[in-house]
Amino acid sequence: MLTIDGLQYSNWSREIFEQMREGGLDAVHATLVYHETTRETLSRLGEWNRRFEAWPDLIMPVHVPQDIAVAQASGRVGIILGAQNCSPIEDDIDMVEVMRDLGLMIMQLTYNNQSLLACGCYEAEDSGITRFGRQVIREMNRVGMVIDMSHSAERSTLETIEISERPVIISHANPESFHPAKRNKSDKVLKAIAESDGLLGFSAYPFHLRNGSDCTLTEYCEMIARTADLMGIEHLGIGTDLCQNQPVSILEWMRNGRWSKDMDYGEGSASNADWPRPLSWLRDSRDFPNLIAGLRKVGMSEDEVAGVMGMNWVALLERAATRQETAPA
Template sequence: MTGRDLVAKPSDYESFPYIRRTPDFPAHELVSPGHRRSTYAADLSDEQADRVNRLLGGLVISFHDHPQLLPVDPSEFFPYLRSRREFTAFTELRSAGLTAVFDNLVGTFGASTTAGGKWDDVTTALGMRLADLAHRDDVLVVRRAQDILDAHRDGKLGFVLGTESASMIENEVDRLDMLYGFGVRQMGLVYADSNTLGSGQKEARDAGLTTFGRRAVERMNALGILIDVSHASDQTSLDAIEASSAPIAVTHAGARAVWPTPRMKSDDVLKALAERGGVLGLEAAPHTTLSAEHRTHTIESVMDHFTYAVELMGIEHVAFGPDAIYGDHVGLHQVINSHLGLARMLDSGDLQYERVSHVDGMENPTESFRNIAGWLVEHGYRDSDIQAVLGGNILRLVKQVWR
């Protein structure tokens, strides 16, 4: 495979069919959607492979992914965002077997400034995504639980619009109403840095949920927005679980008992989440869900977190939010970290691990769920349990939360 094979041609772009490449948006070289680096494959018999295909024909929901093509050169990430258009790999997502994907809008990371999380960034990213989705007949913007079932019935791909932080509302709780009106159905309270709602994972001192954060939780409950504490501190997470009248989520993280970094969730948080009916989505971004047994990050490392979480929480409270992308994820982390200073979240102390270029078996949204299903079949899980973690648990949760 040559360097040019890694680049998407203009004819490969499925998004924004109504605009022209050079006059209407910059000619960034984007990653080819069909590019693969992973070598993982479950050891399956023909009968087991058929079973995987059947399971992927059921309800499959990604709790957190970024299904857009990113620039080949990670240094172009922020200029690409400032072009205001992210190109979604629709065909690739459909080949993944997904019924719906929780799409957390990469553009919110800094289309106007490299700090990210600004009101203009979020509303612009939402508007652009909705304009793109409106020009396709094979997708559906998910606003209620029934929409996921309708997407599955009609063979469409559902997009759940979400954000990784609520920083953009600043101290204006009514902005939550506006975001709900724009179609947002899932929101993180905090992305690493503390904000007006609570403490993030970067903080050495954990102040928990603020008074304003409690108001925001109450309004999200009233509107029917799923609350996510993936990047919140431990105390903020526990406070939000306690304050919310509805179950909440950790859409993309892992277990700190398996790999001790602030990015992972403590047993106290995971148990409280399950006790209140919430769901954990297992993360697979590079160098996050490692384990002592698998210090080279692959699907095996991720599944160490899965088996631990199932034992701790019960299988009815576990799902997958791989947090995968189409592009150089490690390079992207380096660029984002240079602006947002996220290194502390991944600090594993004295534990050593091997640096990787990608997570073998879960590099991008296309391959993640097929490999997850294969791993679960290979390891003897029942169909009912596999169906639960592939999507059933998430559907049950949103039925309780969304209005």
């Protein structure tokens, strides 16, 4: 079964990629950067190029949606690069195309805070899409860079969906009806995502789950089944938010970047500052077959399971991650 994880940010190594293969993953949306500048983003890309050169038997870059089929056919994991923030483009509209040309297929408009484009889900006030933001949305539409609103605030998300001529996604979050959290999304947002022909990737990050690290596989799969009634099953996928083998310093980088002198604990707290305890049924990528079994158990058909596990992601990328070509006169 073609399997895609719509978000991981691990301490990438041969072992991590081998675990993906063991778990049957054909493609993974891998976070390239959180707060890096344009120049720093190039160095992160350089690190990926070294991995692609070192392990061509195991991984390959996904530049166009069709590359996922190439990865599957050759028994490799396709790497879909994404940015969790708009820092790679700085204040420069031209960097959207430059980054897409380098293989950056997905970009969030914000990461928790206000950005130059939109508002993040941790700000007190959401004033919507900025002047620069409107232009970037259109440019992302043109070059086929997928707009991801996972860490954005509600008004900004709804406005983005209105402005964008192509589907908008939330690569990794859950319905707030399942578990109230700043990062989870209202039914209104989820319906709008579906109406944009977009996609929601269900997060398995304990902070986004009912009962946190004790959330059961059944609860997780029932949440997915219920959301299918709201959004339509074709708009659902997986986006685990798995972060393997990362030190706390990385969590601190995600949460604080260079913007805070006080320690910001994000979804944690001073007394709970570390990575959350992993789920027993999703310790790492090798546990992906548990998800397939879980979805079957809550009554999904084989077609529905195949959609959620990967085919819906492929279809989304075909709708949103292709370049709008201008034919020569």
